[in-house]
Amino acid sequence: MIEKQPRMTMQTMAVLGTMLQAPTADWYGLELATKVDLKSGTIYPILARLERFGWLSSTWEDAEPSEEKRPRRRIYKLTGEGERAAREVANELLAKVAPAGARGAAWGLKPGGQTA
Amino acid sequence: VSTVLAIIIAGAALVLVVIGRIFVGLVTNDVKGWLPRWSASLVRRASEHLPAEHRPRWEEEALADVDQFADRPLTGFLHALGMARSVKSLARELTAAPAGDAVVSTGGRRGRLWAVAAMLLTARTRALVEAVQVRPAVFRRMLVVLSLPVSFVGAALVIAQLATVASVVAGVVTVVSTVLMVLLEFRR
Numbered sequence: 001m002i003e004k005q006p007r008m009t010m011q012t013m014a015v016l017g018t019m020l021q022a023p024t025a026d027w028y029g030l031e032l033a034t035k036v037d038l039k040s041g042t043i044y045p046i047l048a049r050l051e052r053f054g055w056l057s058s059t060w061e062d063a064e065p066s067e068e069k070r071p072r073r074r075i076y077k078l079t080g081e082g083e084r085a086a087r088e089v090a091n092e093l094l095a096k097v098a099p100a101g102a103r104g105a106a107w108g109l110k111p112g113g114q115t116a
Numbered sequence: 117v118s119t120v121l122a123i124i125i126a127g128a129a130l131v132l133v134v135i136g137r138i139f140v141g142l143v144t145n146d147v148k149g150w151l152p153r154w155s156a157s158l159v160r161r162a163s164e165h166l167p168a169e170h171r172p173r174w175e176e177e178a179l180a181d182v183d184q185f186a187d188r189p190l191t192g193f194l195h196a197l198g199m200a201r202s203v204k205s206l207a208r209e210l211t212a213a214p215a216g217d218a219v220v221s222t223g224g225r226r227g228r229l230w231a232v233a234a235m236l237l238t239a240r241t242r243a244l245v246e247a248v249q250v251r252p253a254v255f256r257r258m259l260v261v262l263s264l265p266v267s268f269v270g271a272a273l274v275i276a277q278l279a280t281v282a283s284v285v286a287g288v289v290t291v292v293s294t295v296l297m298v299l300l301e302f303r304r
Contacts, residue, residue, distance in 0.1 A: 030181040040181075040198030041206075044174070048209040071180035074173070 006053045008089060011038055012046050016055075016086040019076075023083045028061070028073040047076055055082030119301055122294040129287035136280045143276065151189035155182045155196035162200035166207050174206070190269075197265070 006012060014036045019027060027035075033043040050056040058076045065072055078086070159178045163171045178199050185192030 028180075029177060030184055040195040041200070041202030042198075044177070044199070045202060045205045045209045048206055049212075052209065052212065070183045071176055073180045074177045 005085075006049045006055065009046075011036070011042060012049070013089070013093075014038070015043070015046050015050070016078075016082075017090070019056075019078045020083065020086055020090070023078050026061075026075045026077055028075055032076070050082065051076075053082075054079060055085055119294070119297055122290065122297055126287065126290040126294045129283065129290045133280070133283045133287045136283050140276050140280055148189050151193045152182070152186070155189070155193045158193075158196045158200050162203040165203045167210055170210050174203075194262075194266070197262070201261075 015032060015038075018032060018036050019025070029043050029047060032038075032047075033040065036043075038046075047056060047058070051058055055078065056076050057079050058074050061073045061075050063072060156179060159175060159182065163175045163178075166174055178196070181199070182192045182196050185195055
């Protein structure tokens with residue numbers, strides 16, 4: 001069965017929400033997990049799911065392990081499609097639960113599918 | 117005779133204290149040295165549950181994460197344990213059917229909608245994750261499973277510490293009693 005959209009759990013929304021705060025930023029798994037306060041290991045299935053749907057892209061960082069004296073990190077980034085879709089999901093949620101509110105302003109969100 | 121016996125006991129107790137301290141130090145240092153290797157081994161074993169083409173990438177990613185805890189090997193090991201526990205869920209994601217067109221829809225139950233919306237609005241993820249998303253029964257099972265190895269290591273450390281403390285106390289008591297007995301002998 002072909003899924004039409006990533007499964008939206010609360011953790012997935014938390015990850016997307018964090019990434020939406022800096023849509024062009026580079027993130028690595030542990031950094032995101034720490035920021036979102038997820039338990040270890042929870043983050044990678046979420047990242048894999050979002051990447052599968054094209055909402056995220058990932059590449060290895062440019063650092064040389066021998067110079068950095070640590071393994072390379074995988075860097076994740078919101079794609080344009082991912083940013084648009086995540087904002088739409090967030091806007092739909094806001095429209096459903098807070099139609100008259102403007103409390104999503106901190107995330108650049110407005111009820112009714114508009115982006116601030 | 118009793119004085120000589122007391123001195124022998126005191127000496128033996130002191131030797132035991134010294135050996136105990138050395139042993140605890142050695143074991144602690146060894147465990148600290150082993151933990152990063154155990155973590156790496158755990159990650160490699162866990163990666164066997166993943167499709168072959170995804171193993172190298174996940175291994176490298178997971179080892180990079182574990183490496184972040186180089187100065188806290190126990191935390192690193194627990195992190196590796198958490199990653200190993202979630203590897204099957206990652207395997208399910210990696211082997212899932214290819215994605216279709218991303219059609220946005222909120223779906224889900226009303227309670228979850230409220231929870232997600234509240235999270236979006238307040239960004240208080242931790243409280244909500246614990247209160248809403250993680251079902252109490254699942255959370256309890258997770259706690260039991262995770263607490264077993266931690267309890268085992270903790271109990272071993274506590275026993276080692278108690279043994280050290282007990283031997284120190286025994287040594288001090290024996291030395292004090294020996295000194296008292298020697299003083300009493302001199303008074304006579």
